[in-house]
Each structure stands twice: as C-alpha cells, then as structure tokens.
C-alpha cells in the first residue's frame with residue numbers, strides 16, 4: 001500500500017500508535033541518546049561518566065544544600081578529577097546577589113520588542129556576564145508562567161502570554177546565553193501560572209491545551225538546544241511536577257526528546273524514588289531550607305540516592321543517565337575541556353570581600369568576593385532595549401515627541417531615585433522609588449539605576465527647559481500646583497509584582513487587582529484635571545485598567561515602559577524626545593476589568609492544603625479570549641504607535657509541499673529506542689561508598705556517601721517495574737528529535753508583504769502574521785510570525801514569514817500527534833491582533849482540501 005501523504009494524518013505512523021496511556025501507565029525515564037546538536041557533547045559525557053565512581057556520580061546530581069556554597073545552588077564535585085561542582089545562579093534578567101553586573105530589561109520588555117535581534121543580543125550579553133562570574137547555569141529564561149492570568153506575579157520574568165512570541169524569545173535567549181559557555185535553564189516546567197498556592201496547587205488541564213499553549217515555548221527551547229529545564233513547584237493532575245511521569249518522562253524526555261537535564265525548583269523535589277524514576281536529574285538546593293539533624297541533613301538525594309542505587313530501587317542506567325545529561329549539557333556549551341572554566345568568584349550571601357565559603361555550616365573563611373566587573377558595554381544594549389520596548393499607547397495632538405518644551409513637570413514617586421540607592425529594598429520588593437524590575441528571585445542587583453527624573457532633568461538642562469519634579473503620590477494639591485502651568489506634565493505610576501515569598505502591600509506575589517498602586521490612578525486624574533498636555537508613563541508588571549486615561553482628553557500620551565532595567569530613564573528620554581521612534585508592541589492585552597480576561601486566578605481554596613484549579617478556558621487566554629468573547633480591549637495584543645505611519649500591500653503566499661527539505665537523517669528511527677546503557681562499573685561494597693577515613697563532614701552540608709559502615713543495604717526483591725525497565729522503548733509519533741518530530745519544523749508556506757514608511761521620520765514597523773486554523777476549537781487568529789522592519793521615510797521593504805507544519809497543526813489527543821485539520825485556514829498580516837491590513841485564504845497543501 002502506498003503511504004498516505006503525511007500531511008493528511010498524524011505526521012508519522014509508527015508502532016507507537018498502539019499507545020501508551022500517558023496518564024496512568026508508568027514507564028521508564030527516557031535515556032539520553034544525543035541527536036540534533038548533542039552528538040559530540042553526548043560522546044564526551046559518556047566517556048566522562050564512564051570513569052566516575054558511584055558517589056562521584058551521585059555528587060553531581062545533588063546540591064550541597066541551601067547557602068552551603070557561594071551560588072544559589074551548587075552541586076557536589078569530583079575532586080579526584082579537579083572538577084568543581086556546578087554553580088547555578090538566578091535569574092532571567094541578570095545575575096542575582098552579586099556586584100559589578102548589569103540589570104537587563106525584564107523578559108516582558110524583551111517580548112515587547114518583537115525583535116529577534118534584541119532577544120539574541122540580550123541572551124549573549126547575559127551569558128557573557130554569567131560566564132565571567134564562574135556560573136555554569138543561568139536560571140532563566142522563563143516561559144512559565146506563560147501569563148494565563150494578567151495578575152500572575154511572575155509573568156514579567158517571561159515574555160508574553162502568547163506561546164509563539166514566547167517560544168521565539170526563549171529560543172533566541174537560550175542560543176545567546178549558551179553561545180557564551182553557560183547552560184541556560186528554561187523554567188518553570190510546567191503550568192506554574194500563579195504564585196498563590198504555588199507549592200500545593202494541582203492543575204487540571206487537557207492534553208490539547210497543554211500542547212498548543214503551555215508546552216509550545218518549551219518545545220522551542222528544547223529545539224534550540226537548551227541544556228537544562230527546571231521543573232516547577234505545582235502539581236499537574238495530582239502529581240508534583242518534579243515527579244510527574246506524564247509531563248517529564250512522557251512529554252519532555254520522550255515526545256520532545258529533551259537531551260539535557262531536569263533540575264528541581266528549589267525545594268520542589270518531594271521523594272527519592274518518585275523524583276529519580278520520574279525524570280529528575282538534579283536536586284536543588286540539595287537539602288531542605290531548614291536542615292534536619294541526621295546523617296543526610298534532610299536531603300532527599302545525596303546519600304539516600306546512593307542507598308537507592310545500591311538497593312537496586314534506582315537502576316544504574318537511571319543514575320548514569322542523570323549524570324550523562326548533566327555532563328552533556330556542560331560539554332555542549334563548553335568549547336574547551338572541563339579544566340578551562342572560570343572559578344566562581346562571588347558569593348550570593350556576603351557583600352564584603354571576606355566571608356564563609358560554606359555559610360550554612362559557618363566554615364572555611366576567606367576571600368569569597370573578588371568583585372569581578374563583568375558589565376562590558378552592556379549599558380548601551382540595555383538602553384536600546386529599554387527604548388525599543390516602550391509601547392506608545394496613545395499620542396493625540398502630536399504631543400510626542402517633545403520639542404524643547406518651555407517647562408516640564410515630572411510627577412510621581414515612580415519617576416524618582418531611591419535616596420538609599422536602587423538596591424535598598426531587599427529583593428526589589430517595594431515601590432519607594434522608580435520601579436525597573438519585579439521582585440523575587442527574578443531580580444539582579446542594579447549597578448546603578450538611571451531614574452526618569454534624573455534623565456529628564458538632564459535633558460531639560462540641555463534644552464533650557466524649566467524642570468520641576470514632585471516626589472509624592474498622595475499630595476494631589478501639590479501635584480496639581482506643579483502641573484498646572486507646565487507645558488507638559490509627565491505623570492509616572494506603577495503596579496508591581498513578584499514572587500510569593502515576599503508580600504508587598506498585601507500582594508503575595510500575584511497582583512490583587514489591575515489598578516495602579518500608590519494612588520496612581522488618582523494622581524493621573526488629578527494632574528489631567530489641570531493640565532491639557534498630560535503624558536502618562538507606566539512601569540507595570542503587565543496590564544492595568546486604563547480606559548479612563550485613554551478616554552481623557554487632557555491625557556495626550558500614554559507609554560508603557562514595563563520593567564526596563566538599569567537604563568530606565570535614558571531609554572525613556574530617548575523615546576519621549578524622538579531620538580528613538582517608538583516601536584514596542586504590547587505583548588499582552590489591556591482589558592477594562594480583570595473579568596475581561598476570562599481565566600481566573602485562584603486566591604482562596606476550600607482546602608488550602610490541596611487546592612485544585614482547572615484550566616477550563618483551554619487555549620483561550622489573553623487576546624484569544626477577548627476575540628472569542630467579543631470583548632473590546634482598551635488596547636489589543638500587538639498594538640503600539642509610532643511617530644510615523646506605515647502602509648501594507650502585496651500579500652503573496654508561496655506553498656511548498658513541506659517534504660523537500662527532509663533528509664533521511666531527520667527521519668524518526670524505527671519506532672524503538674536502543675535499550676538503556678550503563679557507563680562504568682559500580683563498586684557496590686559499603687566500604688567503597690562511605691567517607692574516606694578521617695574525612696571531617698560539616699553539618700548540614702549534603703554528601704553523596706552512605707551515612708557510615710554500619711548502614712544496612714537490603715537489596716530490593718521487587719520485580720522490574722515499568723519505571724525501572726531499561727529495555728528498548730517506543731518512540732512517540734510526535735517525537736524523534738529535540739523539539740519533537742523534525743518534520744514539524746519544515747516550512748510549508750512562505751508569505752511576503754510590502755511595508756512602506758509613509759510618514760516623514762524613520763521608524764520601525766512590527767508586521768505581525770496571524771493564522772486562523774479554523775473551527776470553533778481554534779481562536780480567531782494565532783500569532784505565527786513577526787519581524788522588525790526599519791524604514792526610512794518613503795522606503796518600502798519586503799517582510800517574509802515562514803509558516804511551518806507545526807504552525808498550522810493542531811494536537812490530536814487520540815493519536816498523540818500533530819495534524820493539519822481540514823478546516824479552511826486564513827492568514828492575516830497587520831500591525832496588531834486587531835489591526836489587520838492584508839488577508840488571504842491559505843491554500844490547502846497538495847492532496848488536501850479545506851472543508
């Protein structure tokens with residue numbers, strides 16, 4: 001029988017369609033095999049791991065404990081080979097808890113640039129800084145939370161609630177970071193969409209929504225070669241993420257063929273066997289935050305993993321696979337050998353030069369901080385991203401750009417410097433001054449912070465503009481007095497968000513509402529009441545309710561500046577004065593109320609120990625929900641103004657049959673993997689796995705050894721279970737290579753259009769491609785392409801989008817595969833998700849008919 005054209009049906013039909021039930025059946029954690037960019041690293045890792053002893057292997061899988069070493073997480077080492085432990089350090093926008101580093105714009109700003117170039121450059125810049133501090137793993141970027149709910153406390157660490165935009169940003173950031181010799185860590189996998197109850201919530205989700213929405217950017221991360229993925233705190237369908245057979249073994253390591261290592265979020269590991277057999281490869285921070293007395297300090301791995309391997313509860317192949325994955329990631333990003341990486345030269349726990357190397361056990365005093373300056377000229381890039389991520393939401397009467405105004409009144413605390421310095425608030429959890437990043441582990445220490453007030457004052461001095469600045473938000477009469485006679489009154493306001501371990505003004509990470517903080521709305525209204533040229537600048541974690549300001553005739557301009565990092569004021573001044581023509585586009589939708597968003601954040605639960613949450617809205621979050629429900633937003637996803645105007649014309653679609661680019665090596669294998677391998681022989685005697693004579697253990701440091709020679713190992717008599725079975729396994733139909741079946745990424749259509757700058761100043765347009773996949777189940781349109789096109793006045797350029805097979809596919813939960821449904825499909829090219837300038841029917845692939 002001739003094979004069916006692959007676009008009609010599941011991509012590849014293999015024996016695997018005699019399906020594994022992903023929800024109920026146990027099966028082993030898939031072992032790494034190399035492939036797509038991993039082969040050389042995998043070969044080196046196998047060789048390295050083959051020479052390790054049991055305790056050396058275990059040591060690389062387990063953190064030494066909270067504050068046990070200098071980074072937020074450090075694994076054990078292999079002293080015999082001169083291999084120091086891995087240093088893992090936050091976070092997604094720069095290095096946390098150190099000095100002489102840069103504070104980059106947050107992910108949400110990078111999303112707003114819609115610029116692959118800036119995404120990549122920021123990744124490279126961050127990677128070089130982490131590298132030079134001796135960090136092996138940067139704990140970022142973040143694609144979870146994706147942004148299911150607008151109040152989500154950590155949405156700003158990621159890029160956008162749109163999975164396509166986030167996927168591109170993840171891939172570019174990861175490639176940038178890893179090109180500098182640092183392993184990136186895509187986090188938090190998966191469905192960690194809110195801070196309330198994050199340690200106990202169980203999320204219910206359907207398989208299609210998981211694939212089409214929340215998994216999408218992780219698939220891009222895996223395809224980009226990410227070296228590590230952090231499993232999250234929450235449960236999925238009742239099982240903790242860090243011991244979840246479905247999400248880790250079945251989807252991440254089998255279907256997506258992830259070849260790197262899974263690291264736990266700090267304290268997210270729950271059980272020794274549950275985590276080991278369900279795909280965890282590295283436990284962080286290794287011990288509990290409050291260590292308990294006893295030989296293992298309360299650690300779940302370390303010596304307990306050694307015991308489990310000796311008993312046979314964890315097969316050797318599983319331990320070897322953990323270490324091969326860890327070392328393959330290491331060799332993937334390192335061009336040299338393992339002896340050439342920089343030493344760790346900072347301490348997260350001490351600001352002075354000298355301190356304890358092992359603070360949790362108050363031992364080994366010496367120089368722990370070398371104050372290595374790693375900033376290079378990154379300030380220029382930070383300023384550029386800051387400016388190019390600003391979204392101009394309103395600009396009436398050509399209020400902007402400013403042209404040497406006679407007087408400027410800058411109003412609001414959010415414009416000001418903190419007299420105690422930009423890092424005065426621990427974890428950035430306050431709004432005492434201008435806000436340029438959220439709070440929690442996603443922060444970096446600022447080297448300095450240029451406040452808007454400082455930057456605008458300097459600009460005023462150059463122009464001879466009279467300058468006033470009002471600090472407080474609550475004395476409205478004072479604000480009005482300053483604003484009344486100013487040529488332009490610029491009001492600043494914030495709405496802050498962060499991680500659950502700090503509560504700011506009653507907001508436990510997630511925002512309680514979508515209003516501005518610190519009397520911000522009243523301040524805007526008061527100033528607009530007395531000045532008909534009121535400009536509003538927002539430093540918010542995401543959307544706020546602002547329809548009143550949009551409608552107010554005296555509010556002439558509104559700019560969202562997000563969390564722009566250390567060059568905040570300079571980037572803003574560049575846009576306000578027209579040195580940079582605004583080109584940011586909103587990476588989320590601005591609703592008129594929190595209810596507009598449909599999906600709800602769970603603030604209270606009947607049983608707070610076992611809260612559950614069902615993501616019943618499916619794939620309809622953010623703009624997809626607004627479109628479906630017919631709700632007009634204040635500003636839509638993808639929206640942003642420019643100081644010039646653009647014309648769109650000449651939409652063309654060229655179909656490819658999608659099979660031309662396929663090479664035999666990209667084909668899925670025969671449907672079965674090789675059996676699991678072991679690397680090296682383990683000495684299973686007790687004496688080989690206890691501390692060497694005379695070794696002085698320091699409590700609560702976590703070690704890989706058995707507690708002592710009197711430990712009793714009772715070999716397991718259990719039969720091989722599905723989870724410990726190392727024989728060959730079926731490859732899933734959607735799998736076969738990192739990121740999933742390579743055929744998913746074949747280009748099926750090339751779509752082009754002409755963009756013209758019809759105004760009088762240079763500007764960059766962000767044309768966006770949306771695709772309607774058809775049917776009730778699909779949103780009106782989903783983002784599937786974007787570009788940043790710089791144009792001189794009168795200039796025309798062609799923009800090109802490439803649509804892959806994956807871009808036009810839906811997930812079939814029965815066949816467990818992507819497929820192109822036969823529903824008619826349309827493409828839209830426009831300047832936002834609502835402002836469509838060109839559209840066309842997508843021709844059906846050869847041999848297929850839209851019905």
Ligand code: NOJ
Nearest residue numbers: 072090139187265266441
């Ligand atoms: C918990 C946070 O959820 C995670 O993002 C971070 O990397 C770790 N703590 C380490 O600080």
